Amino acid sequence: MQPRAIAVAVILVGLLFAQEATAEVQGSPDILVLGDSQLSFGAGKAFVALFESLKGDCGLARDTTVGVIGVRSSTLVSWTSRGKAAKGAICDVDPKWRVNAGVYGSLSQGENPYVQIGRGDQFQFCSPERSPLEAVFHAGNYRPDLMIMFLMGNATERWAESPEAALQDVRSFLADLPKGQPCIFMTSAPPYGEKSVRLRQKAQKNIEEAFAKAGGQCSFVPGFTAETVAENLGNAANFRRHASGKVKDPFHPTEAAAQKFLALQRDALCKAVASQLGP
Secondary structure, three states, X not given: OOHHHHHHHHHHHHHHHHHHHHHHOOOOOOEEEEEOHHHHHHHHHHHHHHHHHHOOOOOOOOOOOEEEEXXXXXXXXXXXXXXXXXXXXXXXXXXXXXXXXXXXXXXXXXXXXXXXXXXXXXXXXXXXXXXXXXXXXXXXXXXOOEEEEEOXXXXXXXXXXXXXXXXXXXXXXXXXXXXXXXXXXXXXXXXXXXXXXXXHXXXXXXXXXXXXXXXXXXXXXXOOOHHHHHHHOOOHHXXXXXXXXXXXXXXXXXXXXXXXXXXXXXXXXXXXXXXXXXX
Protein backbone atom coordinates (compact mmCIF):
# COMPACT_ATOMS: atom_id res chain seq x y z
CA MET A 1 0.00 0.00 0.00
CA GLN A 2 1.31 3.49 -0.91
CA PRO A 3 2.15 5.92 1.95
CA ARG A 4 -0.71 8.23 0.95
CA ALA A 5 -3.19 5.33 0.95
CA ILE A 6 -1.93 4.24 4.38
CA ALA A 7 -2.39 7.77 5.73
CA VAL A 8 -5.94 7.93 4.38
CA ALA A 9 -6.73 4.54 5.94
CA VAL A 10 -5.36 5.69 9.32
CA ILE A 11 -7.49 8.85 9.17
CA LEU A 12 -10.59 6.85 8.28
CA VAL A 13 -10.00 4.40 11.13
CA GLY A 14 -9.47 7.33 13.50
CA LEU A 15 -12.71 8.94 12.38
CA LEU A 16 -14.52 5.63 12.84
CA PHE A 17 -13.25 5.28 16.42
CA ALA A 18 -14.10 8.91 17.12
CA GLN A 19 -17.65 8.33 15.88
CA GLU A 20 -17.95 5.21 18.04
CA ALA A 21 -16.69 7.09 21.10
CA THR A 22 -19.14 9.91 20.45
CA ALA A 23 -21.97 7.38 20.22
CA GLU A 24 -20.93 5.82 23.52
CA VAL A 25 -20.27 8.92 25.61
CA GLN A 26 -23.45 10.93 25.79
CA GLY A 27 -23.24 12.46 29.25
CA SER A 28 -25.03 11.87 32.50
CA PRO A 29 -28.84 11.79 32.49
CA ASP A 30 -30.69 14.00 34.95
CA ILE A 31 -32.55 10.92 36.21
CA LEU A 32 -30.66 7.62 36.32
CA VAL A 33 -32.70 4.43 36.80
CA LEU A 34 -30.74 1.31 37.77
CA GLY A 35 -32.12 -2.15 38.41
CA ASP A 36 -32.65 -5.72 37.31
CA SER A 37 -34.11 -7.57 34.34
CA GLN A 38 -37.62 -6.15 34.71
CA LEU A 39 -36.11 -2.98 33.22
CA SER A 40 -34.73 -4.98 30.28
CA PHE A 41 -38.05 -6.76 29.64
CA GLY A 42 -40.30 -3.73 29.36
CA ALA A 43 -40.08 -1.47 32.39
CA GLY A 44 -37.06 0.40 31.01
CA LYS A 45 -39.04 1.87 28.14
CA ALA A 46 -42.00 2.40 30.46
CA PHE A 47 -39.88 4.48 32.86
CA VAL A 48 -38.64 6.67 30.00
CA ALA A 49 -42.23 7.22 28.81
CA LEU A 50 -43.45 7.97 32.34
CA PHE A 51 -40.85 10.64 32.98
CA GLU A 52 -41.47 12.16 29.56
CA SER A 53 -45.07 12.64 30.67
CA LEU A 54 -44.01 14.05 34.07
CA LYS A 55 -41.73 16.78 32.66
CA GLY A 56 -42.65 20.13 34.11
CA ASP A 57 -44.34 18.38 37.04
CA CYS A 58 -43.20 16.85 40.35
CA GLY A 59 -40.26 19.26 40.53
CA LEU A 60 -38.92 18.17 37.13
CA ALA A 61 -37.69 20.61 34.51
CA ARG A 62 -39.20 20.44 31.03
CA ASP A 63 -35.84 19.40 29.56
CA THR A 64 -35.18 16.59 32.06
CA THR A 65 -33.30 13.63 30.58
CA VAL A 66 -33.75 10.02 31.70
CA GLY A 67 -31.34 7.11 31.35
CA VAL A 68 -32.11 3.51 32.32
CA ILE A 69 -29.79 0.54 32.90
CA GLY A 70 -31.29 -2.84 33.78
CA VAL A 71 -28.86 -5.69 34.52
CA ARG A 72 -30.22 -9.23 34.51
CA SER A 73 -30.29 -11.09 37.83
CA SER A 74 -28.74 -8.16 39.69
CA THR A 75 -29.46 -7.50 43.36
CA LEU A 76 -28.36 -4.90 45.89
CA VAL A 77 -25.62 -7.32 46.92
CA SER A 78 -24.23 -7.50 43.38
CA TRP A 79 -24.45 -3.70 42.94
CA THR A 80 -22.69 -2.96 46.25
CA SER A 81 -20.05 -5.71 46.51
CA ARG A 82 -16.37 -5.44 45.67
CA GLY A 83 -15.83 -9.20 45.56
CA LYS A 84 -15.61 -10.72 42.10
CA ALA A 85 -18.10 -13.52 42.76
CA ALA A 86 -20.67 -11.29 44.47
CA LYS A 87 -20.76 -8.77 41.64
CA GLY A 88 -20.66 -11.44 38.95
CA ALA A 89 -24.27 -10.77 37.90
CA ILE A 90 -23.12 -7.34 36.75
CA CYS A 91 -19.54 -7.92 35.65
CA ASP A 92 -19.45 -11.47 34.21
CA VAL A 93 -20.09 -11.81 30.50
CA ASP A 94 -23.36 -13.61 29.86
CA PRO A 95 -22.30 -17.06 28.59
CA LYS A 96 -25.20 -17.42 26.17
CA TRP A 97 -26.05 -13.96 24.87
CA ARG A 98 -22.70 -12.20 25.51
CA VAL A 99 -24.64 -9.21 26.86
CA ASN A 100 -26.31 -8.80 30.24
CA ALA A 101 -28.06 -5.43 30.34
CA GLY A 102 -30.64 -3.30 28.57
CA VAL A 103 -30.22 0.48 28.29
CA TYR A 104 -32.84 3.05 27.36
CA GLY A 105 -33.56 6.75 27.13
CA SER A 106 -30.58 9.11 26.94
CA LEU A 107 -28.21 6.14 27.39
CA SER A 108 -29.65 4.26 24.42
CA GLN A 109 -27.08 2.70 22.10
CA GLY A 110 -29.39 2.72 19.09
CA GLU A 111 -31.85 0.15 17.86
CA ASN A 112 -30.41 -2.71 19.90
CA PRO A 113 -30.81 -1.88 23.62
CA TYR A 114 -28.58 -4.69 24.91
CA VAL A 115 -25.03 -4.18 26.16
CA GLN A 116 -22.46 -5.95 28.32
CA ILE A 117 -21.57 -4.07 31.50
CA GLY A 118 -17.84 -3.39 31.56
CA ARG A 119 -17.69 -2.66 27.82
CA GLY A 120 -18.02 0.85 26.45
CA ASP A 121 -17.11 4.10 28.18
CA GLN A 122 -20.60 4.57 29.62
CA PHE A 123 -20.65 1.21 31.41
CA GLN A 124 -17.29 0.94 33.18
CA PHE A 125 -18.76 -0.34 36.44
CA CYS A 126 -16.31 -3.19 37.06
CA SER A 127 -13.02 -2.67 38.87
CA PRO A 128 -11.35 -4.60 41.72
CA GLU A 129 -11.22 -1.68 44.13
CA ARG A 130 -14.86 -0.56 44.09
CA SER A 131 -18.38 -1.87 43.81
CA PRO A 132 -20.42 -1.41 40.60
CA LEU A 133 -22.56 1.22 42.33
CA GLU A 134 -19.48 3.12 43.50
CA ALA A 135 -18.13 2.90 39.95
CA VAL A 136 -21.35 4.38 38.54
CA PHE A 137 -20.53 7.62 40.37
CA HIS A 138 -16.72 7.36 40.30
CA ALA A 139 -14.74 10.23 38.77
CA GLY A 140 -17.87 11.98 37.59
CA ASN A 141 -19.05 9.11 35.37
CA TYR A 142 -22.64 9.88 36.32
CA ARG A 143 -23.90 12.83 38.33
CA PRO A 144 -27.69 12.58 38.11
CA ASP A 145 -30.01 14.95 39.91
CA LEU A 146 -31.91 11.84 41.01
CA MET A 147 -31.10 8.14 41.08
CA ILE A 148 -33.82 5.48 41.19
CA MET A 149 -33.01 1.89 42.13
CA PHE A 150 -35.72 -0.49 40.88
CA LEU A 151 -35.42 -4.17 41.76
CA MET A 152 -36.55 -7.14 43.82
CA GLY A 153 -36.23 -10.41 41.89
CA ASN A 154 -33.23 -12.45 42.99
CA ALA A 155 -33.12 -10.79 46.43
CA THR A 156 -36.64 -11.97 47.31
CA GLU A 157 -35.78 -15.02 49.41
CA ARG A 158 -32.87 -13.30 51.14
CA TRP A 159 -35.04 -10.37 52.24
CA ALA A 160 -38.12 -12.44 53.01
CA GLU A 161 -36.16 -14.82 55.25
CA SER A 162 -34.02 -12.28 57.07
CA PRO A 163 -34.81 -8.69 58.12
CA GLU A 164 -31.18 -8.52 59.24
CA ALA A 165 -29.93 -9.32 55.74
CA ALA A 166 -32.29 -6.70 54.30
CA LEU A 167 -30.89 -4.10 56.71
CA GLN A 168 -27.33 -5.11 55.84
CA ASP A 169 -28.08 -4.66 52.12
CA VAL A 170 -29.65 -1.25 52.67
CA ARG A 171 -26.72 0.00 54.73
CA SER A 172 -24.26 -1.16 52.06
CA PHE A 173 -26.36 0.55 49.40
CA LEU A 174 -26.50 3.85 51.30
CA ALA A 175 -22.76 3.70 52.01
CA ASP A 176 -22.00 3.47 48.28
CA LEU A 177 -24.11 6.49 47.32
CA PRO A 178 -22.35 9.85 47.10
CA LYS A 179 -23.12 12.07 50.06
CA GLY A 180 -26.32 14.01 49.45
CA GLN A 181 -27.25 12.09 46.28
CA PRO A 182 -31.06 12.28 45.88
CA CYS A 183 -32.39 8.74 45.67
CA ILE A 184 -35.56 6.66 45.38
CA PHE A 185 -35.68 2.93 46.04
CA MET A 186 -38.63 1.16 44.43
CA THR A 187 -39.47 -2.53 44.51
CA SER A 188 -40.30 -3.98 41.11
CA ALA A 189 -43.69 -5.05 39.73
CA PRO A 190 -45.65 -8.06 41.04
CA PRO A 191 -45.22 -11.34 39.14
CA TYR A 192 -47.97 -13.65 37.87
CA GLY A 193 -48.12 -16.42 40.46
CA GLU A 194 -49.70 -16.16 43.91
CA LYS A 195 -46.88 -17.94 45.76
CA SER A 196 -44.28 -15.61 44.21
CA VAL A 197 -46.38 -12.55 44.99
CA ARG A 198 -46.82 -13.51 48.66
CA LEU A 199 -43.09 -14.12 49.11
CA ARG A 200 -42.25 -10.78 47.50
CA GLN A 201 -44.75 -8.98 49.70
CA LYS A 202 -42.91 -10.35 52.74
CA ALA A 203 -39.58 -9.31 51.22
CA GLN A 204 -40.92 -5.82 50.48
CA LYS A 205 -42.09 -5.42 54.09
CA ASN A 206 -38.61 -6.27 55.36
CA ILE A 207 -36.73 -4.05 52.92
CA GLU A 208 -39.08 -1.11 53.54
CA GLU A 209 -38.56 -1.47 57.29
CA ALA A 210 -34.81 -1.69 56.68
CA PHE A 211 -34.81 1.65 54.84
CA ALA A 212 -36.83 3.20 57.68
CA LYS A 213 -34.39 1.84 60.27
CA ALA A 214 -31.24 2.78 58.35
CA GLY A 215 -32.37 6.32 57.63
CA GLY A 216 -30.38 7.99 54.86
CA GLN A 217 -31.40 10.09 51.92
CA CYS A 218 -33.61 7.73 49.92
CA SER A 219 -37.38 7.78 49.55
CA PHE A 220 -39.03 4.36 49.45
CA VAL A 221 -41.80 3.56 46.94
CA PRO A 222 -43.45 0.13 47.32
CA GLY A 223 -44.05 -1.63 44.02
CA PHE A 224 -46.45 -4.07 45.65
CA THR A 225 -49.72 -2.34 46.51
CA ALA A 226 -53.28 -3.64 46.55
CA GLU A 227 -53.78 -2.10 43.10
CA THR A 228 -50.59 -3.39 41.45
CA VAL A 229 -51.06 -6.89 42.85
CA ALA A 230 -54.66 -6.96 41.62
CA GLU A 231 -53.47 -5.87 38.18
CA ASN A 232 -50.84 -8.62 37.74
CA LEU A 233 -51.81 -11.54 39.95
CA GLY A 234 -53.13 -14.32 37.72
CA ASN A 235 -53.55 -11.93 34.77
CA ALA A 236 -51.99 -13.84 31.87
CA ALA A 237 -52.52 -10.90 29.49
CA ASN A 238 -49.79 -8.99 31.34
CA PHE A 239 -47.11 -11.63 30.74
CA ARG A 240 -45.41 -13.32 27.81
CA ARG A 241 -47.29 -16.43 26.73
CA HIS A 242 -46.92 -19.50 24.57
CA ALA A 243 -49.11 -19.87 21.51
CA SER A 244 -51.42 -21.96 23.68
CA GLY A 245 -51.96 -18.95 25.93
CA LYS A 246 -50.06 -20.42 28.89
CA VAL A 247 -47.74 -17.96 30.62
CA LYS A 248 -44.09 -18.71 29.81
CA ASP A 249 -42.46 -15.88 31.77
CA PRO A 250 -44.28 -15.26 35.06
CA PHE A 251 -41.71 -12.83 36.49
CA HIS A 252 -41.36 -10.12 33.83
CA PRO A 253 -44.48 -8.15 32.89
CA THR A 254 -44.64 -7.03 29.27
CA GLU A 255 -43.92 -3.44 28.29
CA ALA A 256 -47.66 -2.70 28.14
CA ALA A 257 -48.09 -4.20 31.61
CA ALA A 258 -45.11 -2.21 32.91
CA GLN A 259 -46.79 0.94 31.63
CA LYS A 260 -49.97 0.01 33.53
CA PHE A 261 -47.89 -0.66 36.65
CA LEU A 262 -46.17 2.72 36.47
CA ALA A 263 -49.47 4.45 35.77
CA LEU A 264 -50.76 2.99 39.04
CA GLN A 265 -47.57 4.18 40.76
CA ARG A 266 -47.49 7.59 39.10
CA ASP A 267 -48.73 9.59 42.10
CA ALA A 268 -46.45 7.82 44.57
CA LEU A 269 -43.45 8.33 42.30
CA CYS A 270 -44.35 11.95 41.65
CA LYS A 271 -44.53 12.61 45.39
CA ALA A 272 -41.17 10.90 45.98
CA VAL A 273 -39.52 12.78 43.11
CA ALA A 274 -40.83 16.12 44.37
CA SER A 275 -39.61 15.30 47.87
CA GLN A 276 -36.15 14.37 46.63
CA LEU A 277 -35.73 17.33 44.28
CA GLY A 278 -37.38 19.89 46.54
CA PRO A 279 -35.58 22.49 48.65
